[in-house]
Amino acid sequence: MRVVILMLFFGFISCKPKVDKKISNDLSDDTLRLKLINDVLPENFDDFFEKFKSDTKFQIQRIDKPLSVIISDEETEEEEKQEIKYVSFNQKDWDVKIQFNIVKVSEDTMNVIIEGKDTGVHIEHLFAKRSDKWHLFQIKNFSD
Numbered sequence: 001m002r003v004v005i006l007m008l009f010f011g012f013i014s015c016k017p018k019v020d021k022k023i024s025n026d027l028s029d030d031t032l033r034l035k036l037i038n039d040v041l042p043e044n045f046d047d048f049f050e051k052f053k054s055d056t057k058f059q060i061q062r063i064d065k066p067l068s069v070i071i072s073d074e075e076t077e078e079e080e081k082q083e084i085k086y087v088s089f090n091q092k093d094w095d096v097k098i099q100f101n102i103v104k105v106s107e108d109t110m111n112v113i114i115e116g117k118d119t120g121v122h123i124e125h126l127f128a129k130r131s132d133k134w135h136l137f138q139i140k141n142f143s144d
Contacts, residue, residue, distance in 0.1 A: 049102070059087065098114050122142040
C-alpha cells in the first residue's frame with residue numbers, strides 16, 4: 001500500500017505541463033514585433049499625456065532641459081530658462097479647483113491649458129512632437 005502511494009506521489013511530482021516550444025517562440029516573436037511597432041509608430045498624444053500625468057520618471061524624460069518658462073503680466077512678458085523637474089496635473093496638488101483644456105495647435109504641437117475658475121489661474125503647457133515622441137518644451141503662465 002505504501003509503495004502504491006509513493007508511486008502516485010512521485011508520479012504527480014514528475015508530471016510537468018508540456019510547453020510547445022514553437023508556440024513559446026511564436027509568442028516571443030509577437031512580443032518583439034509589438035515592441036518594434038511601438039518604437040516605429042508615431043506616439044498618440046492622448047496616450048502620451050495619460051502616461052505623462054501619472055508617471056514621474058516618464059515625465060522627467062519628456063521635459064526639455066532647460067525648459068522655456070514665460071511668465072506674463074499685463075505690463076511685461078518675461079522668458080526664462082528653468083530646470084523644472086515635475087509638473088503636477090493632479091487636482092489634489094492644487095489649492096484651487098482647476099480644469100484642463102487640450103488644444104491642437106498643429107499636427108506636431110499641442111497646448112494643455114490649466115485654468116482655475118474664478119481664480120485667475122491660466123497656465124499653458126506646450127508640447128511638441130519630435131522624432132515621433134511628444135515633449136513638453138514651454139510653459140506660459142498668464143495667471144493673475
